[in-house]
Amino acid sequence: MMPLLFILVLLPVIFSLLQKYNYALITTAMFVVVWYAYFAPELHLLKLIDIQL
Amino acid sequence: MPHRFFVICDILSLAVINIVIWASLYIQFAQYQLPCPLCLEQRMGLFGISLGYVFNLYFGVKARHYAISTVISLLIASIAMIQILMHIVPDTGSYGSPFMGLHLYTWVFIICIAITVWNLILIVLLNELLFIGKTSEKAALIVVIPLMLCILVNVIASFAECGLNRCPTDPKSYWINTFLKDNTAVNPQHHGKTHHTDLD
Numbered sequence: 001m002m003p004l005l006f007i008l009v010l011l012p013v014i015f016s017l018l019q020k021y022n023y024a025l026i027t028t029a030m031f032v033v034v035w036y037a038y039f040a041p042e043l044h045l046l047k048l049i050d051i052q053l
Numbered sequence: 054m055p056h057r058f059f060v061i062c063d064i065l066s067l068a069v070i071n072i073v074i075w076a077s078l079y080i081q082f083a084q085y086q087l088p089c090p091l092c093l094e095q096r097m098g099l100f101g102i103s104l105g106y107v108f109n110l111y112f113g114v115k116a117r118h119y120a121i122s123t124v125i126s127l128l129i130a131s132i133a134m135i136q137i138l139m140h141i142v143p144d145t146g147s148y149g150s151p152f153m154g155l156h157l158y159t160w161v162f163i164i165c166i167a168i169t170v171w172n173l174i175l176i177v178l179l180n181e182l183l184f185i186g187k188t189s190e191k192a193a194l195i196v197v198i199p200l201m202l203c204i205l206v207n208v209i210a211s212f213a214e215c216g217l218n219r220c221p222t223d224p225k226s227y228w229i230n231t232f233l234k235d236n237t238a239v240n241p242q243h244h245g246k247t248h249h250t251d252l253d
Contacts, residue, residue, distance in 0.1 A: 003217070006097060
């Protein structure tokens with residue numbers, strides 16, 4: 001899964017070189033969504049505000 | 054500010070991100086420090102930040118491109134902060150060796166906050182009405198091609214470390230090594246006299 005995520009971030013760069021704006025933006029959005037979804041269980045962002053040392 | 058100013062700023066930003074990620078690859082391969090999942094995620098996020106600058110170079114300078122970089126940099130800053138907080142309690146250890154007195158995830162946090170401030174300053178200085186149309190720069194290839202190479206190296210390195218599975222939280226060796234070792238250990242059994250070795 002991790003290599004595929006890196007490929008997802010490579011695609012917008014390639015589309016930029018080809019000057020395809022929509023594809024670049026779409027793949028960027030995909031990258032952010034998949035990236036967050038994949039790591040969501042590890043992130044626990046909400047727990048940041050509930051830390052008790 | 055003239056258009057060229059922003060192009061130069063974008064190229065400089067990409068150069069800095071390139072240096073940071075190539076340095077992390079150097080630490081991974083030269084010092085044999087395998088990245089944890091959170092470290093890989095921060096690395097991936099740095100590529101995400103670079104997308105905004107790449108868009109600026111090839112689709113024209115726009116505030117929304119800086120916004121893409123800023124949103125992703127804030128997300129990574131929070132991820133780096135999680136890792137800092139995981140090790141903030143005394144005697145909980147740390148991950149990896151420090152660089153100039155600070156651990157790499159602390160550096161990522163500092164870099165992300167700096168990038169956020171940098172992007173916001175550029176947005177304040179930006180007047181989009183001055184810039185119409187696409188502005189591709191040949192000089193941009195000097196930083197974009199190393200960036201693409203770096204992503205490709207990361208594709209291969211992360212495959213070697215984790216395969217297509219979820220990465221281990223505290224990796225000790227590359228997945229590809231154990232995979233190859235297991236296969237070479239199993240193959241003689243398959244070519245041996247009996248087919249029931251797995252049941253023994």
